[in-house]
Amino acid sequence: MQHFPIFVAMAGRTVTLAGGGDVVLAKLRILMKSAASLHVFAADPCEELRDLHRAGKITLTERTLAPGDAAGSVLFYAATGDIMEDKRLGEIARADGVMSNLVDNLEDSEFITPAIVDRDPVTVAIGTEGAAPVLARAIKRDLEERLPTNLGTLARIGKTFRRAADRLPFGRKRRDFWSDYYFGKGPTALSEGGEDALRPALENLLEAHLAQAPRKGSVAFVGAGPGDPDLLTLKARKLLHEADVVVYDRLVTGPILDLARREAEMIDVGKEGFGTHTSQTEINALITGHALAGAQVVRLKSGDPSVYGRLDEEITTCEKAGVDWFVVPGITAASAAAASIGQPLTARGRNAGLRLLTGHDVNGFADQDWASLTAEGAVAVFYMSKRAARFLQGRLLMHGASPETPVSVVENASRPEERIIAATLGTLEPTLSRANLSGPAVLMYGLAPRGAAAALPDLQLEAL
Structure with missing residues (x-):
């Protein structure tokens, strides 16, 4: 900026x-x-x-x-x-x-x-650092069409009522009041009774909100996807805009965190394999503690919360504490990586099943049903597999897998710094060691990058 x-x-x-x-x-x-x-x-x-x-x-x-x-x-x-x-x-x-x-x-x-959308006293300023004035004008035109012309009237009358609204406690209760005014009771009163009806509507609305019991806190387990903010669901964006507290993992990217409400409390509970660590007990206490205090908590997990996200443990904690919860799915890294290499995860005549596996668990490298993975056409996606690559390679070869089985490793799937490493099971190591991966990666066993994927201009395709 x-x-x-x-x-x-x-x-x-x-x-x-x-x-x-x-x-x-x-x-x-x-x-x-x-x-x-x-x-x-x-x-x-x-x-x-x-x-x-x-x-x-x-x-x-x-x-x-x-x-x-x-x-x-x-x-x-x-x-x-x-x-x-x-x-x-x-x-x-x-x-x-x-x-x-x-x-x-x-x-x-x-x-x-900047280009300005004027709904005095509401003003929207649009800038492109001088790079694309035509783009700023296009955004301005779009906003002019979206923002009702009476928005300024609603804001002007609402401004005169701010001191009265201070009777509501600061935070969510006050925000809920203003949200009800601007997106509900205010526009209705203005259309039915004109500007003179706004002040009485505000007074009635305030009394109704003062009489309401405090809203219960809750926890939303939200999938942040693989990193590209454009891959967030609309529901995930909405919850980030409304959250009081966001408890997020290490792999959630900055552009996604930037979508959270500016006043939200942001809590980093990132875990790094064999590195810095926030215990699961601490995480459980954080999400339930804030929810019991009345906060709307977003527990933001990279990818999809239900895929290697320890979701069950956190849900169980919420249930024991009597905290309401719900899950908002996200795009898992396997789907993003498959899209990047241009391959379907399942294909008629190739594989009737798909396995999502982990390279290591809390006890170390994870053992699998290796024999089932050696079948012709078998496809599996291994999460958390960078350090386990040599272990996976050895186990699969030991159980009869062909050294020519294609393997693709996608680092930072969907992000600008994405890399695709094309290998075979026989060359997987030392290929990965030479690649010196530093970001999150998934290993796609049985899938090779498609030619169309290699031609995409934003991809870095490496066959080391």
């Missing part, structure tokens, strides 16, 4: 602009919606600027900006339409101690003006 978005207080402050034509007029159209005093310097102003000055909407000085003219302003815009002149004027403003924007010159500007 090269430009940090903020909203600047404008009331009682001055914005200075330099320019006399269409460029400065375009900036004035948006700035005139603010409470700032606008002062324009132009040696040869167009008639529209003079009209705005006569109407009292701006102050116009008919000369070129000079040192000291911008001093005391909150912002300065150089909008002459001449790149070199704008740079000269920007230097004057900076010498006066004012942040400057040179229109259509991102490199020399100290701030940028």
Whole structure:
């Protein structure tokens, strides 16, 4: 993020602009919606600027900006339409101690003006760091269509009621009240009785919420998928937006955590094989403790919660504590990895079954029914298999598996840094050791990357 978005207080402050034509007029159209005093310097102003000055909407000085003219302003815009002149004027403003924007010159500007959706007092600002103004305009157009025109009225009346709403305890109870107003009772009252009906609706709604018993806490076991935030379910996104507490695993990626409500308490309980560790007992106590205190807890697990996620232990803990719970499935790494190599997990005539196995468990390397895996066409996906690869290779070969059996290892499935390692059972090691994998990986026994998958531009396909 090269430009940090903020909203600047404008009331009682001055914005200075330099320019006399269409460029400065375009900036004035948006700035005139603010409470700032606008002062324009132009040696040869167009008639529209003079009209705005006569109407009292701006102050116009008919000369070129000079040192000291911008001093005391909150912002300065150089909008002459001449790149070199704008740079000269920007230097004057900076010498006066004012942040400057040179229109259509991102490199020399100290701030940028975003595209704005105006539902005063609700304002949505959209920026692309100057990279794609056309994209910002497209997003603005989409939001203009989605946000009702009466949203500003609801927010303006709601703002006058904020002190009264402070009777509700801070946190979820207060958020529930405002949610009911903006997405339920408020729009209904406005459509049926007009603006005058909003204040009585707020008063009735507040009394109803004050009389409500505190909402019980609960735990949602949510699958975060393999890492790509676009693979989250809509329900998972909704719960992250509403959560009071998010208890998350090590493999949940930053872009997914960023979707959580900003005020939510974020608790990292990551476990690393043979490394840092949060005990299951601690995790159980955290999720039930917060839920019993009334919090809406999201227990966020990478992949799908029901696949090697110790889900049963955590559900049992919730049941013993009398905590309500539910499960939101996610895309497991096996599905994401299969998509990356372009192979179905089951195929007619190849394998009628699929096994999801673990390379190691709490007792070390996990033993399996190796004989069943040596059948022709058998397919299995091994989780947590990086350290167990040599063990798996040895056991399968010992039980008669062909050394030519294809094996694919997908690291960081679905993520930008994804890698695909193509091997056979016979070459699996030392292939994996040479690959020096550092991210989470699944081993797909019996599946080779398809040619179409190898051609995808975002994949790193390695045959070591």
